[in-house]
Amino acid sequence: MMKRRDFFKNGLLTTLGLGVMGSRPVLAKPSLYKGEKAKNIIFLVSDGMSSGTLNMADILIRHKLGKPSNWISLYESNTVKRSLMDTASANSFVTDSAAAGSAWGGGHRVNNGALNIGPNGEENEPILQKFKSEGKAVGCVTSVQITHATPASFCVNQSSRNAMPLIAEDYLNLKFDVMMGGGREFFDPARRSDGKNLFSEFSEKGFQVVNNKEEMNQANSGKPILGVFTEDGLPYAIDREHDDNLKRTVPSLAEMTKKTIEILSQNQNGFVMQVEGGKVDWAAHGNDAAALLYDQMDFDEAVGVAMEFAMKDKNTLVVITTDHGNSNPGxxxxxxxxxxxxxxxxxxxxxxxxxxxxxxxxxxxxxxxxxxxxxxxxxxxxxxxxxxxxxxxxxxxxxxxxxxxxxxxxxxxxxxxxxxWAHTNHSGDYVELATYGPGSENIPGFVKNYELHNFMLEASGVSRSKFAASV
The missing domain is CATH 1.10.60 (Diphtheria Toxin Repressor; domain 2)
Structure with missing residues (x-):
């Protein structure tokens, strides 16, 4: 029988010093960064987060822990620029995660299911490849498979999001600095149909391959890291927190985020990273309220880590959003x-x-x-x-x-x-978009998802020759 413990009792809500319910912490304002360029970018995605998910999680956190959620606290204190975002794909008002992520990652809308491959077969260069070529450290962390649609959308070109064995090989060739999540079956020779041992191949290319939380924490910042902690997605946050073995071996999204920032921030040219709370989406598909709200809390902890770093660093653009709504719970x-x-x-x-x-x-x-x-x-x-x-x-x-x-x-x-619940699938809702740091003053109150690609490039001072062509 699992032992009950208070969820995130000493979590980052406390670390950030957010006060009791209803308080409004005094934080740095985006206007302090007007006219400057972002050295770093942290792009956080609560995958499949309907507005009801955000607000119910905040109610839960306020009344269970006596503190506001990090995300809503940023609204309360007017610390972030708040916008709405249109999430459509090239062939539907209702996007999937591959097309939604590719709009950000490649700067163009693509058909559902595709990863940075346009409707006519054109390849759109993924944004982390662009930033890597600029000398920045880059990486992704997620609570689902690291080869899943959202992290892959910032990294690779594939005609189908289902090509996860090939996406794992793409990561090997790209040699990004940090890639962490689940999906062991796409790296393990016993589970791959071609028998390739990608774990060994990553090690041979100089990666530190870590398989549990302890190994992740011990990893040094001198070498790139591949962290694959489970088969399939990581366990839901509430299940992890009430299982001593899972809590000991599987890192939370916030723990992965903190370690990734620690590693990537060693690069003198800066870094760009994506953080995905992928199992928020899975929980919404399953109409699983406990899974949904506690994974949103898990994501909110990662928001806390990102904001804590950004407010100290004063040179980091933080983007907090979702790729689409899902099931519209209320x-x-x-x-x-x-x-x-x-x-x-x-x-x-x-x-x-x-x-x-x-x-x-x-x-x-x-x-x-x-x-x-x-x-x-x-x-x-x-x-x-x-x-x-x-x-x-x-x-x-x-x-x-x-x-x-x-x-x-x-x-x-x-x-x-x-x-x-309204459904068991994605919705066409406009979604929340919060931005903080250099460049955030330039975000309008309503944006289309693909516009964030050039926005991030411009905010960090990348040459306009790398911008996605105007649509």
Missing amino acids: LFNPGPKNVKFESLFEAKATNQYILNQIKPDTSVSQAIDMVNHYQNVTLKQEEAEQLLKSFEIGADGLYNPGKLPFAYFAGILSNHNAVS
Whole structure:
């Protein structure tokens, strides 16, 4: 049985010195940097974050920990420039992560599923390749596979986001400075269909290959790092925090971000890095409220790390955003004194974890006990019966190899945790965009996703010859 602990009790919300609920910390203002160029860029993406995700996570953090979230605190204190962003792809109002990331990474909209390959086959040079050629250190960290769509969109050209074995080889040839996340199956010879041992090949090319949190922490800044901590994506944050072995071996997004900044900042020419909270998107696809909100908290911790560095450094552009909404969750009818929503304050595991514990011989009473233990809600007998029967109906949602009834379980839980969902897939919403540091004063109140490519190049003083051609 997993031991319960306070989530992020001594996390970076405390480190940053943010005060009690409702306080507005006095922070540096973007105007201090007007006219200067950014030496460094930290681009943070909470993948698949609908506006409801951001606001519910802030409510949870405020009332569970007594502090505002880092992201909303930046709005409260008027520290960042706030904008809305249009997220469309070349062939749809509703983008996928590959096309959304490629708009940033290559400066042009591409069709869903493509990575910096345009509708007519044109290759758009990825932004980290541009910055690497300028002498900057570059890298990506993510809570999903390091070969997944969002990190890959800043790095490579591939006609399909599904070409993850090839993307892993692209990373080997590009020799970026830090790449960290999950996806061991794309580097391990036992899991690759071609039998290539990419771990050995990375080591032969001078990389430090790290496989757990301790090895990551011990890595030095003199050599590039490949960190691959799990197969598939990393565990959800709430599951990691309540499992002693996972907490010991798998780093959080904030821990990866801090280590990456430590390494990349040794470069005298500066650095550019992307940070992705990728499992926010996976949780939204699964309509998994506990997974969603605690992974958003995990991402918010990484925002804290980035902002702490940027405010001390005074020469770093920070971009905080999402690539698209997903499933549009919202808080409805939280109950007397918000008791329904507050059940999530004491949650110990994701819906996915619970559903994986249910077996064909699980009884109704066992299901009720299990959900009560892990989610702090008591199902009615008929709800538990429906839950057990739902396994016969079939799977729903993406990122669901166990063929679990994600949406069905979420529908039952919405009666108890007050979180409801519009869908199980991406939305066409305009999304939040927050910028801080040199260049942020030039961001308008409404932008199209591909416009961020040239914005980052211009903010850092890169020659206009490297800009993506005007659309």
